[in-house]
Amino acid sequence: MLGELPYFAVVALAAIGLYIVVMKRNLIKIAMGITLIEAGANLFLITLAYNGGDRLSAPVFTSQIMRLGEGSSYSLPTPHALTLTSIVIGVATTALLLAFIMQVYRKFRISEADELRRLRG
Amino acid sequence: MSGDLIDNLPAVIVAIPLLFAFATPLIGKLSVKLSRLWALLGVVVTTALMYILGWEVLSGDAVVKSYVFGAGGDGLPLIGDNPARIAFSVDGMSAFMGLIMATVAFGAVIYSFSFVRKYSGNDKFFTLLLLMLAANFGMVFTGDLFNLFVWFEISSVAVCGLTAFRSNRGEAFEAAAKYLIYSTVAGLVFLFAIGLLYGQYGHLNINYLAGAIGGQEEMMMVDKIALGLMVTVFALKAGAVPIHMATPDAYSEAPAPITAMFVTASQAGLYAVFRVSFTLYGGNLDITGNLIHIAGWVLIILGILSMFVGVTMALVQKDIKRLMAYHAISQTGYMLLGVGVGLTVLGTGKFDEFGRTAMTGGIFHIFNHALYKGLLFLTAGALIYKAGTRDLNRMGGLGRDMKFTAIFFIIGALAISGIPPMNGFSSKLLIYESVFSFNPVIGAIAMLVSLLTLASFVKVFYAAFMGPRAKGMARGEVPTTMLLGMAVLAGMILVFTFAPALVVRTLVDPAVNALAGSTGRTDASLTLLTGQGYWNAIVFGGAMVLAVIITLMVRMLGNKGTTAKGEGKKPYLFGNSTEIDGRPIVIPGSNVYWGFTKALERYYRPVEKFHSGIVNEYVFWFVSTLGVVILAMVVL
Amino acid sequence: MKLTKSFDKSLWVFHVNSASCNGCDIEIVAVLTPRYDVERFGIKLVGTPRHADVLLVTGPVNRQMADRVRRIYEQTPGPKAVLVIGNCGGSSGVYYDSYCIEGPFDEFIKKVDPDAIVVFVPGCPPRPEAIIMGVVEAWKALETLRGEA
C-alpha cells in the first residue's frame, strides 16, 4: 500500500490539474493546472525508476555500487532522463504560455477564458 | 565520406535545420537580409538531403535506414535486454512523410522570402520555421516513443511561436495560447501513455515495444488504455473533429507560409496515429488483432466526423483562412477514413480485397493534401497580402489584377474538391471505391463531402476573385518570390495529376508496406487500378481536351448577332439597376449559401455552439473523447 | 437578324407588368388555366428574362417602370419579340397624353431598339383567345424574320 503511494499522488495531481484546466476560467490558473498535470506526469515517470531493490541509490554507475553486495542496485536511469527532459519541455511551454497570456491581457484586458472567445464558430 | 553521410542522414536531416535555426539569430544581428538567405539555404540543403534519403529508402524494397545516436551505426547496443540508445529509423512511411515536409517547407520558405519582408523579427520567424521543420522531421523519423513526445512538444512550441508572429493582432496570441494549452495537455496525456508502456515493458524503442506487446499471451489492460490515449492524442494533433477546435484558430491566425507547413505538422500527428496503431500494436495480429480493429473503427468514426463537420463549418466561414483551415480538417478526415478502413480489416481476407486500396488512398491523400492545401494557404496569404483583410465579404475583384494567383487558386480548389483529373481525385477515387466496398453509407458520405468542398471553394472564388473591385484592394500582382513559392506547389500538383499510378508506385506503396507489413507494388504504368476499376488521368485529360474542343466548335456554330450588349451583360435584378450610388451591388460571400445554412439551421446551431471559443470546454471535449475511446478499447 | 432553331419548338414567355391595372394580368393567368391550357403548346411563363423568348408587357409604360422595362428588354437574349397586351400598351388608352406616361409601347421601344418586333393585342382586357392569337402572330413575325413563312 505504502509502495503505491506515489501512484495515488500521481492520480491526485493529474486529476486536480485536469479539474483546474477544465473548470477554472482564469488563464493563469489554467497555466497552473497544466503545470500540475505535468508534475503528475513527472512524478509518474520518476516512480517507474524504482526497480524493487532494497538499497537503491542514484543512477550513477560507479564500481562502488557493485561492491555493496546482493540486493543493492541503482534505480533505472532512463526514467530520470525522461523526467528531466519533460521538465525542460515543461519550462519552455509554461514560459511560452505565460507570455501569450500576458500578451492577450495587454491586447484585450482579458484574463478569463470564457471572455477570450474572439475566435469561435 | 559520402557513404557515411547516407548512414547518418536520418539524424543529419533533423540536425541541419537545427544548426541553421540556431545560427539564424546570430546572423540576423549582422544583417536581416543575410538571415533570410541563410534560412533559405538551410531549407534547400535539408530538402536536397531529404530527397537523397527518400531515394535511398523508397527505391528499394522494405529498406529501413536507421541511425543510433553516438553508436557508430552498429545497431542498438543492449544493456541487459533493454536497448540503451535513442534510434532514428526511416522506413517507407517516414521517408514518404519526410519528402512531403521537405517539399512543402521548400515552397513555404521561398514564399516567405518576400512575404515577411514587411514585418519585423524576420530572423526569429525563420528560426522558428527551421525549428518547426526539424521537429516535423524528428516526429516522423524517430524510432523511440519518448523521442516522439519530445518532437511533438518542440513542434507545438515552434508552431505556437509562429502562430503569434503577427504580434499586432491580439487574436494571434489568443489562437496561440489556445493551441498551446490544448496541445500541452495532449502531450502530457501522451507522456502518461509512455509511462504506462515503459512501466509495463521497460522499453521505449518502438520496435522492441512492439515485440513485447505482441509477445504476450493476451492483451493487458495497460496496452488497451495506452493505445486509447495515444490514438486520441495524435488525433488531436492531426485535428480530428471532436478534438479539433484549437486547430482552425491556429491555422487561421498563423502567417500563410506557416499555415502551409502547419498542415504537414498536423500530418506528422496523423503519421504518429498510424505508426502507433500499425507498427506498435500490429506486430502480432493474433494477439492484438481485435484491439487494433477497434482502433480502426475509432479512426473511421473520427474520420467521418472530421469530414462532415469540417466541411459544413467551412461553408459558413467568412474569414478566408479559417474557411481553409476547416477544409484542412475535413480533408484529414479522408486520410483517417482511408487508413482506418485499412486498419479495421488488417490481417483479414478483406485486407487484400479492399483494405490495401483504402490505405493506399488514405496515404496518397496525405501527399496530395499537403501539396494542394499548402498551395491554397499560400494563395490565401497572397489574397490577404493584397486585400489587406481576411474577410471574404470585403474582398472582391482581385482576379482582375492577380491573374496568376487566380490560376493557382483554381488548381488548388479543383484538386481539393476531387474534380477529375486533378490529383485530389486520384486519391479520393481510391478511398471512395474501397470504402464503398467496406460500407456503402460511408462511401456516400465521402462523396457528399467532396461536393460540399467544391461548393465552398466556389464561394471563395466568387467572393475574392470575381465581381467588381472592392474598396481598399491594392492593385497589382504579389511579389515574384511569393508567386514562385505557389508555382512550385502548383507545378507539382499538375505533374502528379497526370501520373497518379507512378506516385502510388514510387512513394505510397513503400509507405503502405512499411505500415501494414505487406509487400508488393503496383505495376509501372500510368493507369491506376482501384480494385473496382481503373483510372488514367492522361486518357481523361485527353477526353476533356476533346470535349472542350467540341464545345468550342458547337459554340462557333452559334449566332454571332445575339451577343448581349450593355445592360444585357449585367445580372437580372427584377429590372432594377445593379448599381447603387455608382457602385455595383455585390452579394457578399457569406450570403452565397444563405439558403443552405438556413435550411440546416437545426444542425448548425448546436455545431456552432460546440465551437464555443472557450478553452476549458475544448479541454473538456478532449478529456471526454479520451474517455470514450478508452472505454471502447477496454470494453469492446 | 436570323432566328435560331429554338423558336421552332416552344416560346417561353416572361411577363412584365409595367403599371398595368391587373386586368390583362388576370387574363394571362386565364390563358394558363385548363380551359385554354397554353402550356400544351410549350408556351410557358418563366421567372427571368434570361430564359425568355417573348416579353409579355401589360399596362402603359409609366416613368417609374420605363427604366425597368428597358433593362429587362435588354436582358432578354435575342432574337426576341415583345407582346403588348391590352389597349394601354398599344395606344396608352385612357392614359393618353398623361404626364407620367412614356408613350405607347412602340414609341417607347423605338428609343431602345429600333428593330424590335412588337405584336399588339388590343382589348381592355383582351380575351384569352386573343392573347393566344397574339402569341401565334408573334411567332409568325419571328418566322418571317427568318424568311420561312
Add this chain to the structure above:
Amino acid sequence: MRPMSPVVRTITKLSFGAIFLFGAYIILHGHLTPGGGFQGGAIIATVFALVLVAFGRDRWNKKLLSTIESSGLLAFIGLGFLGLTTGYFFYNFIAGTDSPLFGKVIEQVSGYEHANSASLLTGGTVPLMNLFVGFEVLAALTLIVVVLGLFAFKGKEGD
C-alpha cells in the same frame, strides 16, 4: 521596477556567488553525478532572477543574452556535426583519445566497463555539451524571466 528591502538585497549579495558556483559545479560535473547543463544553467539563471527581483534592475543586455543563447545551441549542434568528421553524427570523438580536453583514457576494471570513473576530465564531448547547454539555458531562462518580468512591470503602468 522598485528594488526590494535591504534585507533581501544583502542576502542576495551574500548568496550570489555561492549559487553561481553551485550552478557551475552542477554543469561541470554533469557527466559524473546527477545534474548537467540544464540543471546548472537553471540554477545560475535563478541568480539573475534574484538580482532582477531584489535590485529591481530593468536594464539588461538582451542582445548579449540572446547571443549567448544562440551560440550555446550552435556550439552544441556543431559538436554533433564535428562527429561527422569521424564518420558518425554525434559521435563522441574525444573520449578515450587522451586529449587534454576531457579525453582522459580510463583504465577499465574488468566487470565494470562503462562504470563512472569519477574523474572530471573524462567523458569526451559530453561535458562540453553540458557546458554549452549550460550557457544556453542560463541565458534563455534569464531572458524569459527578464522579458516576462518587464512585461508585467510595463503592464502595471498601463502602458
